[in-house]
Amino acid sequence: MIKLERINKTYYSGAPLHVLKGIDLHIGKGELVSIMGASGSGKSTLLNILGILDNYDTGNYYLNDVLIKNLGETRAAHFRNKLIGFIFQSFNLINFKNAMENVALPLYYRKVGRKTRNRMAVEYLDRLGLKDWAHHMPNELSGGQKQRVAIARALISKPQIILADEPTGALDSKTSAEVIQILRDVNREGMTMIIVTHESGIANLTDKIIRLRDGVIERIDDNSGHDASRFNPDNIK
């Protein structure tokens, strides 16, 4: 599904910063994986590369057996739209569009007709229990509701993988648990999901934990028993 081979990435703003130092990674279809690491460990950069938002310098990235390398902006946009669903910490809803229009946006860029995509958007909102909120603007929604709208938006394009960057970072613990539960449910339906987080409690709910440190993979923990939290003092639960 996802195969990274010796990925290197250096930023050249000011002094050269070697952020990713030869990442090798394999993530299979339907896995629920979390990426953990301190700030500066390169986890955001890794996520950007996985999400085709950023280029890498050397190595190979295969997504669905397609080599994703040095794509033009237009092709990158095409792949993002088709293969990847994004969930952000700060939701990133467009604040002058209502919930339904926000959810329907990826389909707009896929040139789906207005009626069809709005109907689909309402369906997805319904699945996330937000049908009654379809015509509300983002500023009329709570944080948890906003993130659920964002999840619906990530799902509507039926992507191959979902990338979630600190999906619970802006939410209280109760809503966090709800949102994670939704993500787990989605994963159970077969969706490959990668969650970047620094909360070990969240990471503990995933099946595999990838620990990054200073641009290299320090360790990959198999967490199918969901018992990683035992070894961590900063547990949220």
Next chain:
Amino acid sequence: MFDLDRWNEIFVTISRNKTRSFLTAFGVFWGIFMLIALLGGGNGLEKLISGQFEGIASNSCFFWSGRTSEAYKGFRKGRYWRMNNKDVEIIRANVKGLEVIAPMLSTWANSDNVVRGEKKGTFSVQGNYASYNKIDNHKMMFGRYLNDIDLKEHRKVCVIGSRVYETLFNRGEDPLGHDIRIDGVYFKVIGVGEGGDNISFGDDKRNSITMPLTVMQRIYNYGDRVDILCAMAQPGIAVSEIHQQIETILKANHSIAPHDKQAVNSFNLETMFSQVAGLFTGVKLLAWIVGFGTLFAGIIGVSNIMMVTVRERTQEIGVRRALGARPSSIMGQIMSESFTITAMAGFLGISFGVLVLQMVDLGLSKDAGETTVFQIDFYTAIVSATIITCMGTLAGLGPAFRAMKIKPIEALSEE
């Protein structure tokens, strides 16, 4: 390109900051309004002034005598001389490229010199050739202008101006064939000229009476005297050519020094026409420069505001990019926004400009009875609309490129 969603989006973004959009649009509106108003005003002025020349052949020149300024062939300087019928003959026989030569006599009116029954009035009298009509075309309200037989047979006939008709005849009365008394001699009215506010020699055409030159010379005891010589060049011949020839002949005939600059007065309509035409070319050029400059300032304003908008919407654009918006789609969005603001304001400005010109024109026409003059033509309007459309699109180009360069990661990391 034309889908409802995009237009809806454009409308939403424009109306999100109404004051700013309005002020930006106003810059463009004012620019195009200035352009239209200046062009229309220039047009109107040109038509008003060129209306004065209507009916006058532009390839003509006129001569009248003055005092000599040089002694020559035994004559002292400061001598006054007169043109006569012989000059006309010689000029007609010798000047190459001459189409028409028409001598003219004119008198200023004595008080109540024209009488018909109880009615009387003061009007100036001119003696003309029939061919003068080719140089200064008389529009006839009734009847006809003089013809060659009138001159040859010395018929006592006359063409009267419209005011003369109004003074001597009752409203609606047929003047043709009636006699009027001019300076004691009876003349038959053969035509009534409309006259207008054209340029003319002597009095206003409406206030003057024209009779055959040959008759006037006899009745007023002028002998073979001629006051003014009117000449028209053949098509394709420059007026200055015949002008030079005629002047030379006149000087030779009347023993005037060849280099005497004051003895022969003349007036070349062609030069005057080209000066006036040059003036209006200048006015038009100025109108385009000023109008276009103002418009350009407005367009720069649009471009500027679009830059700000792009800056403000960085995060939104980043989200769109992450969700799969192609760069071209972002670019298209920004450009159509700039295009919409410019086009809407521009078309409104054109319409408003046309409306104002029309009102000016209406106000003017009431007292002058003119046809539409203070207006731009359809072609100019189309050109202006095209300029607006192109500039609106161009104004969006810079901001659109900036928007296109926004990388999703940079935009998303900006909170």
